[in-house]
Amino acid sequence: MPLNAFFGVTAAWAITKFNFTGKAALKTLLDLPFAVSPVIAGLIFVLLVGSRTPFGSWLGEHGIKIIFSTPGIVIATLFVTFPFVVRELIPLMEAQGRDEEEAALTLGAKGWQIFAKITLPNISWGLLYGMILCGARSIGEFGAVSVVSGHIRGQTNTIPLHVEILYSEYNFAASFAVASILVFLALLTVTLKVALEKQFQKNSFHH
Amino acid sequence: MGIELQNITKKFSGYTALDNISLNVASGELVALLGPSGCGKTTLLRIIAGLELPDAGKIILENKDTTNLPPREKNVGFVFQHYALFRRLTVFDNVAFGLKVLPGKERPNRKEIGDRVEHLLKLVQTDWANKRYPSQLSGGQRQRVALARALAVNPKVLLLDEPFSALDAKVRQELRRWLRKLHDEIHVTSIFVTHDQEEALELADRIVVINKGRIEQQGTPQEVYDHPKNAFVYNFLGNVNVFHGRIKNGKVTLGSHHLDAPDELKHAEEKPSQAFVRPHEIGISRIRSSESDLTGTIREVRLMGGQIGLNLACEGFDHPIDAEIPRDLYINLELAKGDTVFVSLNRVKVFTGDYVI
Numbered sequence: 001m002p003l004n005a006f007f008g009v010t011a012a013w014a015i016t017k018f019n020f021t022g023k024a025a026l027k028t029l030l031d032l033p034f035a036v037s038p039v040i041a042g043l044i045f046v047l048l049v050g051s052r053t054p055f056g057s058w059l060g061e062h063g064i065k066i067i068f069s070t071p072g073i074v075i076a077t078l079f080v081t082f083p084f085v086v087r088e089l090i091p092l093m094e095a096q097g098r099d100e101e102e103a104a105l106t107l108g109a110k111g112w113q114i115f116a117k118i119t120l121p122n123i124s125w126g127l128l129y130g131m132i133l134c135g136a137r138s139i140g141e142f143g144a145v146s147v148v149s150g151h152i153r154g155q156t157n158t159i160p161l162h163v164e165i166l167y168s169e170y171n172f173a174a175s176f177a178v179a180s181i182l183v184f185l186a187l188l189t190v191t192l193k194v195a196l197e198k199q200f201q202k203n204s205f206h207h
Numbered sequence: 208m209g210i211e212l213q214n215i216t217k218k219f220s221g222y223t224a225l226d227n228i229s230l231n232v233a234s235g236e237l238v239a240l241l242g243p244s245g246c247g248k249t250t251l252l253r254i255i256a257g258l259e260l261p262d263a264g265k266i267i268l269e270n271k272d273t274t275n276l277p278p279r280e281k282n283v284g285f286v287f288q289h290y291a292l293f294r295r296l297t298v299f300d301n302v303a304f305g306l307k308v309l310p311g312k313e314r315p316n317r318k319e320i321g322d323r324v325e326h327l328l329k330l331v332q333t334d335w336a337n338k339r340y341p342s343q344l345s346g347g348q349r350q351r352v353a354l355a356r357a358l359a360v361n362p363k364v365l366l367l368d369e370p371f372s373a374l375d376a377k378v379r380q381e382l383r384r385w386l387r388k389l390h391d392e393i394h395v396t397s398i399f400v401t402h403d404q405e406e407a408l409e410l411a412d413r414i415v416v417i418n419k420g421r422i423e424q425q426g427t428p429q430e431v432y433d434h435p436k437n438a439f440v441y442n443f444l445g446n447v448n449v450f451h452g453r454i455k456n457g458k459v460t461l462g463s464h465h466l467d468a469p470d471e472l473k474h475a476e477e478k479p480s481q482a483f484v485r486p487h488e489i490g491i492s493r494i495r496s497s498e499s500d501l502t503g504t505i506r507e508v509r510l511m512g513g514q515i516g517l518n519l520a521c522e523g524f525d526h527p528i529d530a531e532i533p534r535d536l537y538i539n540l541e542l543a544k545g546d547t548v549f550v551s552l553n554r555v556k557v558f559t560g561d562y563v564i
Binding site: 099100102103104105106107108109110113117118121122 | 256257258277278279280281282283284285287289291292293294295296304305308309353356357359360
């Protein structure tokens with residue numbers, strides 16, 4: 001989530017506040033995770049860094065394990081949830097335009113000062129909102145993670161994977177119990193989202 | 208010399224926004240860049256501020272070449288059309304921004320910043336609002352705050368991009384007068400962009416009329432208004448009636464009507480010409496006072512505040528003529544729609560050339 005927030009802000013900032021060639025291509029690329037099924041994303045990922053590929057074996061030789069371990073899960077989740085923050089921020093930043101940044105520029109502010117004092121506060125609500133959606137998705141992500149993690153209990157298992165395992169072992173009670181944790185988390189997210197939306201609107205009414 | 212622009216050219220994909228513009232602005236002067244939208248005036252302003260780079264040419268601010276300096280080193284104040292106040296900062300912090308971002312050595316201490324901001328907010332008459340957020344202010348108040356913010360960094364030049372165009376008519380006029388007064392007090396070299404000829408005429412020391420990326424004419428409001436160099440300038444500076452005619456043997460023929468050509472065109476060969484008359488320079492009378500008077504019928508009467516607008520169909524003219532007369536005259540003459548009146552064209556301005564309205 002923090003990583004995605006970082007990438008999301010960077011990408012949105014680049015796309016909305018600057019003009020460069022390949023902008024349209026980058027924008028399309030950002031939507032890729034939405035378009036591709038998470039399972040396929042996981043498979044592609046295994047193909048890329050699995051132990052039988054050159055890159056994967058090179059990593060293996062250096063003692064870095066990605067597939068069937070936590071980094072793999074993190075990276076796969078990152079990929080799948082990437083668009084949430086960016087998609088939230090781009091319309092917001094486009095609507096706000098570049099005026100305030102330009103004003104800050106003429107007043108003598110440096111790039112990072114503009115970002116920290118003007119851009120970031122302006123998008124804070126949108127960012128938080130995007131992060132929550134992104135977080136919700138990461139908790140529930142099944143497809144890509146299921147391929148990449150290898151289902152090693154106690155090590156590389158996520159809650160949705162655990163639900164699936166318990167369910168296929170006919171352990172219904174346990175399976176639903178774990179699932180109810182997910183439901184609870186989902187409710188929490190939705191509540192947070194609603195609360196934020198209210199704040200968000202209250203803030204944008206001022207403009 | 209405040210600002211010297213030398214041969215500024217700027218092209219955007221496909222068209223030339225600014226075509227070899229050279230312009231000097233004296234220190235303390237208030238200059239208006241006047242032109243229709245898309246004529247390049249805002250681009251020129253942004254180039255002076257460093258928000259755009261010119262393709263060719265030089266910008267010299269107070270004898271220093273600043274063409275390629277980034278905006279923050281140019282020391283210009285910029286006021287945006289839509290204010291561009293920082294929405295997450297209070298009015299006070301907005302104005303203080305330019306001082307707070309100065310590098311450590313040059314930054315005044317808290318108290319000094321506070322005093323300066325207070326002073327500026329008093330100057331723009333919004334000191335009562337220093338704890339408010341921009342969204343809690345009206346358009347006119349926001350623009351005043353934006354002005355204070357731009358002045359906070361002691362700019363060498365103040366640039367205003369259509370500063371009043373987003374405000375309603377009444378506030379616009381009030382703020383315009385106030386800005387003129389403020390400029391007379393603080394004398395900072397200023398350039399403002401506008402497409403409103405009234406605003407330029409009322410506010411500026413000097414007007415620069417721009418069209419299609421070129422300067423058409425520059426001079427004091429009086430000069431530009433009374434002696435427009437060409438048809439474009441004349442047309443742009445106010446309402447006009449246009450007559451298409453021919454010039455021949457020192458006479459201009461407009462429909463069935465002849466009038467003496469202006470001195471500089473007395474000996475011109477026969478060619479098409481355009482004659483212009485401003486609506487308020489048309490005389491309306493119940494009695495024929497001269498041979499050259501036209502006979503017209505009132506087709507329409509419009510109430511325009513202090514003035515009355517008349518739309519007249521005149522004998523020998525294909526197009527109706529617009530006239531504006533004072534309300535008193537309108538009442539004295541007891542005019543009404545359908546009446547026949549005598550029309551005299553005063554101060555007809557004749558241009559030859561290819562500019563067509």
